[in-house]
Amino acid sequence: MAEKGIVSIAELTERMHVSHMTIRRDLQKLEQQGAVIQVSGGVQSSTRVAHEPSHQIKTELATPQKAAIGKLAASLVQPESCIYLDAGTTTLAIA
Known part of the structure; x- marks a missing residue:
């Protein structure tokens, strides 16, 4: 553990x-x-x-990096496709 x-x-x-x-x-x-x-x-x-930091604190951590990850990941999603995003502050940047 x-x-x-x-x-x-x-x-x-x-x-x-x-x-x-x-x-x-x-x-x-x-x-x-x-x-x-x-x-x-x-x-x-x-x-x-x-x-464990709260969700709000995690949202405010590494914001530029999360935005960059989100932008790149979103660009990989093909039109008309469906993806599953789990809960998390980095995956939120993809949405």
Whole structure:
């Protein structure tokens, strides 16, 4: 978790050599203790969330770079095509 921020349940079952349900139960206990936060398909440290900048702050960071990325990425989208953009302040620059 320290390296990636988020660890998948599949990775935890493989590393710990325990069942999927054992991991889920343990994660539930850790979440109740405030040590982790469960996210879709995995878990992240609660301290990471506490230090994560807000969406508003992220929007204001590296604005020129995000605009350049957005402009370039938008130019790659062909007319009449459809793309999926995930949530994020950099992908917002594409829209």
